[in-house]
Amino acid sequence: MKTVDQIITDIQIPEALSLLLGKSSNLLESPCDKETGETPFSEPARMPRRPLFFDIETTGLRSLSCYIYLIGCLTETGDGLRFRQWFAENADEEPEIIRLFCEAIEQDTVLVHYNGNTFDIPFLQERIRLHKMPLSVPKKEETLDLFRHLSRAQKLFGLINRKQPTLEKVVGYDRTDPYDGGTLVAFYSEYVGRCRFDKARSEELLAALLLHNRDDILGLSQLPALLPYCCFADLPFEDAGQATDEGTVTFTAALPFALPKPFRKILPLPEIPASCRIHKTEAGGQAPVGSGTDSGQIISVSPDADSGQIVSVSPDVAPDNLYADLLLSGRTVRLQVPVYKMAPYYFFEDYKNYYYLPVEDKAIHKSLATFVAKEFRKPATRETARQQKSGSFLPQVTEQIGPPFRFRHADELCFFEQCDLDAQNIRDYILNWFRFLTAQ
Secondary structure, three states, rough: OOOEEEEEEEOOOOHHHHHOOOOHHHHHHOOOOOOOOOOOOOOOOOOEEEEEEEEEEEEOOOOOOOOEEEEEEEEEEEEHHHHHHOOOOOOHHHHHHHHHHHHHHHEEEEEOOOOOOOHHHHHHHHHHHHHHOOOOOOOHHHOEEEEHHHHOEEEEEOOOOOOOHHHHHHHOOOOOOOOOHHHHHHHHHHHHOOOOOOHHHHHHHHHHHHHHHHHHHHHHHHHHHHHHHHHHHHHHOEEEEEEEEEEEEEEEOOOOOOOOOOOOEEEEEEOEEEEEEOHHHHHHOOOOOOOOOOOOOOOOOOOOOOOOOOOOOOOOOOOOOEEEEEEEEEEEEEEEEEEEEEOOOEEOOOHEEEEOOOOOOOOEEEHHHOOOOHHHOOOOOOOOOOOEEEEEEEOOOOOOOOOOOOOOOOOOEEEEEEEOOOOOHHHHHHHHHHHHHHHO
């Protein structure tokens, strides 16, 4: 058996992991919701738990006929990150490396892995059972599987898959190891056959086997940096504020720690239809003009596949300021939306209780309709049960702030009258846009 035990000081575990490990262990059982990105961060905190990142290498996929030949783990110490590996030179040494790994699992640690709920944990449990060892590893629901918690990363960053090496590129971890797991199985088989008589080749193979496992674990330790993107809805906001400048309102907030890379989404918004434009006689000035769509529906712009960002919008799609622009960079959250100076409609949901007056383009309640001649009124529909109001409005993707105004009843996008929002409403407004933009 061969062992590695060293202190690593050139990398650190991302601070974002502390948000997960410092809370109730139920977090380990409930990964971020695939649709909303939510986890129960509001649960009462328990004592913080220390992460133990680990990965196993096996001679195959079947735990009944294959065995573990290498286990590596990474833990935090006062001097840096302690990295350990236990390497079995043959099948007979497997129980010993399992025993040493289990001894490294302390009471206040939580196992962190990538898709280990499917492979690593069940494989370890089965090998312990087959060897009839008086040992145990935590149940999978008591561990932290980053594969599950980072389920939204592929869509958020436009990635081709959700494999660990793919996510490592997003957080900026550069692998040295060029081999995949299948190649390593062949290397280990060759090592077992050569280790007694070909020392040079054996050392070369051993170095490749240890390096692959090392890169798996060090890369794994950097993936928690992506948790804030996938669980954005549950991050605490600080210093929320808003400012207006030249027809644009900017909402800002600060995160408790810096994100590893900028994330940006830009969405063109519809221009004001003719029916909702403010005439000069009413507003005393020119109504804002932009390019977009007159349909009242939102157009999606996909992120760049490599960077996960959008840095510009084509001038023929959204000149001026008719777009929503969400940027996460460092500790800063910034959302910019245009101010619509217009006369949109408020639609009455109980439309059957209203009459529509075509000449005035508005609806009145039936209790008032007796004062209007029948030839000037008709039963309102969902589209005509409405009242128009002039002013300055901000776009919203939910009816968070009321009353909601629209161009047409069926429009996805709605508006609220421009006003100063409190910190909680700013947070909710940013989060609603984040959910909508990342669902496109």
